[in-house]
Ligand code: MG
């Protein structure tokens with residue numbers, strides 16, 4: 102029985118490319134390991150897989166009785182539902198430390214860098230394993246995605262150096278241009294059902310006993326949402342009721358203007374007022390400079406709900 106590598110629910114490019122890159126490393130080190138995913142892939146991730154010639158990892162949501170590596174998260178609500186019945190061999194992550202625990206010893210690589218793939222590159226270097234060209238390309242794209250082409254406050258010099266090294270291996274001369282191409286794919290939201298957009302990059306958080314759902318859409322120009330905003334707002338209100346959430350927030354992030362419009366439905370009317378000193382007007386507020394959910398949204402909300 103092989104081991105698995107799996108990222109978070111509603112997988113993003115980092116979760117998928119991490120699963121591919123780590124499973125190759127582990128298999129090369131003599132431990133048969135296969136990549137898996139907990140859900141459907143976004144257009145951005147499909148673009149990366151297509152570009153570097155990968156199949157989609159196996160869709161696998163149940164891990165009872167199996168052994169797995171967890172990548173790109175360590176929060177229980179974001180992982181497989183039956184994680185308690187699985188053996189966790191390791192956690193490789195760049196988020197706040199979550200609440201996943203184990204009953205057996207495990208390998209942990211957690212670093213405050215911009216992307217899980219940056220940590221996996223460190224693992225390849227540690228084990229002195231050569232990264233195949235196509236895996237290097239996928240890893241590089243995941244780092245460009247997670248760091249918003251180095252603009253995110255989560256981006257570190259380790260991430261930038263890592264992209265340079267991976268671009269060299271993959272034979273890509275202009276990684277930033279490829280990053281922009283990727284964000285153009287990500288920005289093509291027209292014709293997509295509203296609920297699909299809301300859930301495209303959506304995460305649950307348990308904050309002091311309150312269930313919060315926070316989605317994010319990162320685009321090149323926020324004006325593409327002009328005709329859609331009312332529908333998006335109505336949909337997160339429905340989702341709040343359906344999912345019994347304390348709050349549902351959708352971040353509409355403009356990567357060029359470098360800020361986010363928050364669409365908010367919450368049991369706390371003063372949620373953004375408390376967290377940012379800026380109240381919502383008709384359920385929406387623009388916060389300048391906010392690009393990162395993990396660094397500029399989750400901690401602020403968690404503090405304000407404490
Ligand atoms: Mg992720």
Ligand code: MG
Pocket residue numbers: 115116173195215216217247
């Ligand atoms: Mg990540």
Ligand code: MG
Pocket residue numbers: 113246247
């Ligand atoms: Mg992200």
